Amino acid sequence: MKKPLVSILIPAYNAENWIGYTLASAVSQTWPNKEIIVVNDGSTDGTEQVAKRFASRQLKVVSTANGGLSVAVNHAYRLSQGAYIQELDSDDLLAPDKIERQMNALLEGSSKRTLLSSPWGYFYYRTHRARFVPNSMWNDLSPLEWLLRKLGENLHMQNATWLVSRELAEAAGPWDENLHYDQDGEYFCRVLMASERTRFVEEAKVFYRISSSNRISYIGASDKKRASLLRSIKLHVRYLRSLEESERVRKACLTYIQTWSGQFFPERPDMFAEIQALAAELDGHLEEPRLHRKYAWMKPVLGSKAARWAQRVLPETKSWANREWDRAMFTLESRRAPRRDSRTVGVAEAD
Numbered sequence: 001m002k003k004p005l006v007s008i009l010i011p012a013y014n015a016e017n018w019i020g021y022t023l024a025s026a027v028s029q030t031w032p033n034k035e036i037i038v039v040n041d042g043s044t045d046g047t048e049q050v051a052k053r054f055a056s057r058q059l060k061v062v063s064t065a066n067g068g069l070s071v072a073v074n075h076a077y078r079l080s081q082g083a084y085i086q087e088l089d090s091d092d093l094l095a096p097d098k099i100e101r102q103m104n105a106l107l108e109g110s111s112k113r114t115l116l117s118s119p120w121g122y123f124y125y126r127t128h129r130a131r132f133v134p135n136s137m138w139n140d141l142s143p144l145e146w147l148l149r150k151l152g153e154n155l156h157m158q159n160a161t162w163l164v165s166r167e168l169a170e171a172a173g174p175w176d177e178n179l180h181y182d183q184d185g186e187y188f189c190r191v192l193m194a195s196e197r198t199r200f201v202e203e204a205k206v207f208y209r210i211s212s213s214n215r216i217s218y219i220g221a222s223d224k225k226r227a228s229l230l231r232s233i234k235l236h237v238r239y240l241r242s243l244e245e246s247e248r249v250r251k252a253c254l255t256y257i258q259t260w261s262g263q264f265f266p267e268r269p270d271m272f273a274e275i276q277a278l279a280a281e282l283d284g285h286l287e288e289p290r291l292h293r294k295y296a297w298m299k300p301v302l303g304s305k306a307a308r309w310a311q312r313v314l315p316e317t318k319s320w321a322n323r324e325w326d327r328a329m330f331t332l333e334s335r336r337a338p339r340r341d342s343r344t345v346g347v348a349e350a351d
Helices: 019-027 047-052 069-079 098-105 143-153 166-172 183-194 223-243 247-263 269-281 298-302 304-336
Strands: 006-012 034-041 059-064 084-087 114-117 120-123 197-200 206-209
Touching: 006 019, 006 069, 006 098, 019 034, 019 047, 019 059, 034 047, 034 069, 047 059, 059 069, 069 183, 084 166, 143 183, 143 197, 143 223, 143 247, 166 183, 183 223, 223 247, 223 269, 247 269, 298 304
Parallel strands: 006 034, 006 084, 034 059, 114 197, 120 206
Antiparallel strands: none
16 A cells, blocks of 8 residues: 655755755655655755755755745645645754654554644754753643643744644645744644644654754844734634633633743833733733843843843853854764765764
8 A cells, every 4th residue: 555645845045054954854754655845935045056956756946036934835835745744944854764653653544633743852963962852742632732731831842843634734724924933833733723633753853953043933123023923922822712711721821921921021012012911801910021030130230121132142142152062063073974975964863
């Protein structure tokens, strides 16, 4: 019996430094019946040239005008034919047997409304140094329980962990092209809402690269991203409340809103007022976001604005230093390692 086709969708924008590793991990998937669709989203660097080195019967590269992440993913989906969909960002990696392990976890007769998930770990350059930190969502869960844990415990599941049946993808609808932050979080909430349950496959691994502060998941001082975050927060609350209206749901929603309130206060009092109103609908009230104790001491010395700036910028500076160190070690280890084909560099590390 022929195995189902799995479509691996890779949106790419100015990813020439990473996309070769990502494509190598996609090509090396041990699941034999696969197609890989790369949408070069108007890149101004060498992304297209690197991607085309991997072009084959199974791997197609399509270039479009820049439209943003959601537009690129939607375009790739329209071109796909697979019974299952694997979304993969252009700087992340899949373990070689990631898809195979998830597909094998689907028992004969399993519903196509089962949403498959897997573990994921942070890394900079060296995947053998990736940190896998289990949390309460690394389990088989109902949609309600999954969303309760996400909002109430401030957790998330990296987007490449999911393997989605086409039936589920069709039920969820396309990615929201008006969102510029948390696009994947909002989309996979809709996929989750359409599912019957999640199935966590512990052996299937995803490697999530921590890149520079210009990554799409970094808000910084972007009002465009803040507006998208505000909309995403409202949608998350609406989705969870549609599953159950209870005290525990309201408590999880309030925790979620409070957690993200620091992205709006004090720079955007209008947006903070909107989430305060949302909290009031939940019979709650937001506290003024507090500085972390690492930076609170700066407030009386340097002022509130400087302390909040430090709280936003210094973690990124630390991340930059860690990333540069790991890059140096990666370069050193690569020079010492046996020479390998450039098309497979990075895949062996993901084993």
